[in-house]
Amino acid sequence: MSAEAVPTTKPKSNAIGAPSILRRHGSQLGILGVGLAMWLAFVVMAPTVFLDIDIYKAFAESTPFFAIPALALTFVVITGEIDLSFPSVMALGTAAFCQVSEAGFPQWLGLMAGFATGAACGWLNGALVSRLSIPSLVITIGTSFLYRGIELVMQNGTGVPLTEEKYATMLQIFTGQPFGVPIQTLWAVAFTGFLWVLLNRTRFGAHVFLVGDNPTSARLMGVNVVSVKTWCFVLTGLFAVFSGLMTSFVGNYFWPTTGDGALLSSIASVFLGGTSVFGGTGTVLGTLVASYIIGAINAGIVSAGVNAFYTQLVFGLVIVVSVVLQTIIERRLQRRPIITN
Amino acid sequence: MGQLLQFDGASMDDSKTTAPAADKTPVIELRNVSKTFGEVRSLSGIDFKVYPGEIVGLLGDNGAGKSTLVKTVMGYHRPDAGGEIFFKGKPIRDWSVNRARSLGIETVYQERALAEKQPIWRNMFMGREPRTKWGLLDVKRMKSESARLMTEHMGFTSAAVHPDNTVMTMSGGEKQGVAITRALYFDAELVILDEPTMGLSLTETKKTLDFVGNIKKAGKSAIFIDHNIFHVYPVVDRLYVLDRGKVAGVYTKSQITMEDLIDRLYRVARTGSLEEAKPA
Numbered sequence: 001m002s003a004e005a006v007p008t009t010k011p012k013s014n015a016i017g018a019p020s021i022l023r024r025h026g027s028q029l030g031i032l033g034v035g036l037a038m039w040l041a042f043v044v045m046a047p048t049v050f051l052d053i054d055i056y057k058a059f060a061e062s063t064p065f066f067a068i069p070a071l072a073l074t075f076v077v078i079t080g081e082i083d084l085s086f087p088s089v090m091a092l093g094t095a096a097f098c099q100v101s102e103a104g105f106p107q108w109l110g111l112m113a114g115f116a117t118g119a120a121c122g123w124l125n126g127a128l129v130s131r132l133s134i135p136s137l138v139i140t141i142g143t144s145f146l147y148r149g150i151e152l153v154m155q156n157g158t159g160v161p162l163t164e165e166k167y168a169t170m171l172q173i174f175t176g177q178p179f180g181v182p183i184q185t186l187w188a189v190a191f192t193g194f195l196w197v198l199l200n201r202t203r204f205g206a207h208v209f210l211v212g213d214n215p216t217s218a219r220l221m222g223v224n225v226v227s228v229k230t231w232c233f234v235l236t237g238l239f240a241v242f243s244g245l246m247t248s249f250v251g252n253y254f255w256p257t258t259g260d261g262a263l264l265s266s267i268a269s270v271f272l273g274g275t276s277v278f279g280g281t282g283t284v285l286g287t288l289v290a291s292y293i294i295g296a297i298n299a300g301i302v303s304a305g306v307n308a309f310y311t312q313l314v315f316g317l318v319i320v321v322s323v324v325l326q327t328i329i330e331r332r333l334q335r336r337p338i339i340t341n
Numbered sequence: 342m343g344q345l346l347q348f349d350g351a352s353m354d355d356s357k358t359t360a361p362a363a364d365k366t367p368v369i370e371l372r373n374v375s376k377t378f379g380e381v382r383s384l385s386g387i388d389f390k391v392y393p394g395e396i397v398g399l400l401g402d403n404g405a406g407k408s409t410l411v412k413t414v415m416g417y418h419r420p421d422a423g424g425e426i427f428f429k430g431k432p433i434r435d436w437s438v439n440r441a442r443s444l445g446i447e448t449v450y451q452e453r454a455l456a457e458k459q460p461i462w463r464n465m466f467m468g469r470e471p472r473t474k475w476g477l478l479d480v481k482r483m484k485s486e487s488a489r490l491m492t493e494h495m496g497f498t499s500a501a502v503h504p505d506n507t508v509m510t511m512s513g514g515e516k517q518g519v520a521i522t523r524a525l526y527f528d529a530e531l532v533i534l535d536e537p538t539m540g541l542s543l544t545e546t547k548k549t550l551d552f553v554g555n556i557k558k559a560g561k562s563a564i565f566i567d568h569n570i571f572h573v574y575p576v577v578d579r580l581y582v583l584d585r586g587k588v589a590g591v592y593t594k595s596q597i598t599m600e601d602l603i604d605r606l607y608r609v610a611r612t613g614s615l616e617e618a619k620p621a
Contacts, residue, residue, distance in 0.1 A: 203472065206478060
C-alpha cells in the first residue's frame with residue numbers, strides 16, 4: 001500500500017489522502033465479486049436456464065422471504081447481538097393479522113395488529129438482552145420457542161386460507177407484479193434503500209455502529225446503548241412480520257409453520273454480506289446481494305445438473321470461506337497501521 | 342502548526358503560564374471537600390481551584406486521592422456533607438456526571454472512549470452527531486469538520502491521514518489526540534485528562550503533551566493527572582501535590598524548579614510532609 005510511505009517533501013501541505021476504495025469497501029466489493037463469479041459459473045454450466053428470464057423471476061419472488069428479515073437483522077448483528085427468534089415472529093405476527101381479519105375487523109386493523117405484535121416481540125427480545133445483559137444467542141432461542149408456542153396455541157395448530165375474494169388488496173400489496181417485476185423484490189429493494197438511510201444517515205444508525213464497536217465508549221459519550229439495541233430488535237420484529245405476511249399471501253395460505261427455513265438463510269445472508277461477526281461494521285446492501293447469492297445457489301446447482309445433495313455442501317463452503325476471509329482481512333487491517341508519521 | 346509540534350519546557354513561556362490573577366473567578370472550585378467510602382477516608386478537607394485558561398497538574402502517589410478528587414470534579418462522586426463545589430463562582434448542589442457535562446466539563450478517559458473500527462469522523466462526533474434540517478446525519482459537515490480539526494488542531498499534515506481512516510490505524514498518541522480534540526470541540530470549559538500518557542511510547546507521549554498545550558491555546562482549562570512528573574511539569578501552570586487524601590502542597594510553576602519538586606515528592610512519600618525537611 002502506497003500509504004506506508006509518508007511523503008516528506010511537502011510537510012506543510014494540508015492535503016489529506018483518502019484510504020483506498022479497496023480498503024473502505026473491500027468486503028462489499030468482495031461479495032459483489034463472489035456473486036458475479038457464481039453467476040458466470042452458472043451461466044456457463046447451464047446456459048439454457050440462466051440466460052432465460054424465468055429463473056430470475058423465480059429468484060425475485062422467493063428470495064425476499066428471507067432477505068427482508070435479514071436486512072433488519074443486519075442492524076442487530078452490527079450491535080454485536082443476534083436474533084434467532086424472528087422466524088417465530090414471522091408466524092406470530094401473521095397469526096395476529098389473520099385472527100383480527102377473520103374476526104370481521106377491517107384488514108388494515110389486522111395489519112396494525114400484526115406489526116404491533118412484531119414490534120412487541122422485538123421489544124421483549126431487546127429489553128431482555130440490553131437491560132438484563134443476557135446473551136442474545138441464549139435468550140432468543142428461548143423467545144423463539146415462546147413466540148412459536150403462543151402462535152400454535154392461538155391457531156390451535158391450524159392454518160388460514162387467504163383467498164383471492166377476501167384478501168384482494170393484500171394480495172396486490174404482497175404478491176403483485178407491477179411492470180412484470182415481482183413486487184417482493186421491489187419491496188426488498190425499497191427496504192434496502194430505507195434501511196441504508198437509517199443506518200448511514202441518521203443519528204440512530206451512527207449509534208448502532210458505535211454500540212457494536214465499543215459499548216463502553218458509546219456509553220461514556222452519552223449514547224443510550226439500551227435504547228439503540230432495543231430498537232434494532234424492534235426493527236427485526238417488524239420486518240419479520242412483513243416477510244411472514246408476504247410469504248403467506250404468496251402461498252394463499254397461512255401455515256402455522258410459517259418462518260421455518262428462513263433462519264439459516266437470513267443469518268447466512270448477513271454474514272456473507274460482510275457484516276462483521278464481532279459487530280461494529282456491516283452494510284445492508286451487502287446483505288441484499290448476499291441473499292440473492294444464497295437464493296441462487298440452490299437453483300443454480302440443481303439446474304447446472306449437479307446432484308442436489310451438493311447444495312448444502314456448497315452453501316456451507318461459501319459461508320465458512322467468506323466468514324474466514326472476512327476475519328483474516330479484519331485482523332490484517334488492525335496489524336498494519338497506515339499512519340506512520 | 343510548528344508551535345504545536347515543538348514541545349519542551351522552554352516553549353511554554355513562563356511569563357505567559359504563571360497563574361492568572363487571583364481576583365479571577367475559578368472555573369471550578371472545591372471547598373473543604375471530603376469523601377469517605379465506608380471506613381476509608383479518601384479525601385479530607387480538600388481546597389482545589391482551576392482558573393480559566395489554566396492547566397493544573399495533579400501529582401501524588403498511588404492512593405493519594407488523585408482519582409477520587411477528579412471523579413468528584415467530574416460528578417462521579419458526591420462530596421461528603423460540608424464540602425462545596427462552585428462552578429464559575431456559583432455553588433452547585435445537584436452535582437452529577439450529566440450536570441458536569443452540561444456545564445462543559447469533559448473527561449478524556451484513560452481508555453480514550455473511542456470506537457476503533459469506526460472512521461475518525463464518526464469518533465469525532467460520537468454521541469453528538471450534527472444533523473441537517475431534515476433530521477438526517479450531516480455527514481458532509483462531520484467529515485469536513487473532522488478534516489479541519491485534524492489539520493488545524495491535531496497537526497496532521499500527512500497525506501495518509503483522512504477522516505475516513507478508521508481509528509484502529511492510528512498510533513496511541515494520535516488516538517489520544519482525537520479524544521482531546523473531541524473534548525475541546527464541544528465547548529469544554531474544563532478538560533480532565535486522566536493519565537493521558539499511560540502506555541504510550543516516547544513520541545506518542547510527546548504528541549499527547551502537545552495536545553494538552555492546545556487546550557490552553559484554545560483558552561480552556563485542564564486538570565492533568567499523571568504519575569510522571571516529567572510529563573506534568575512542563576505543560577502545567579500550577580501543581581497540586583496530594584498525599585494521603587490531603588493537599589500537601591500547591592505550587593505555581595515559577596515558584597519551583599522541577600528538581601526541587603522531585604526532591605519534595607520523594608520527601609512527602611517518606612515523611613508525609615513537603616515542608617519540614619526543607620533544606621535550611
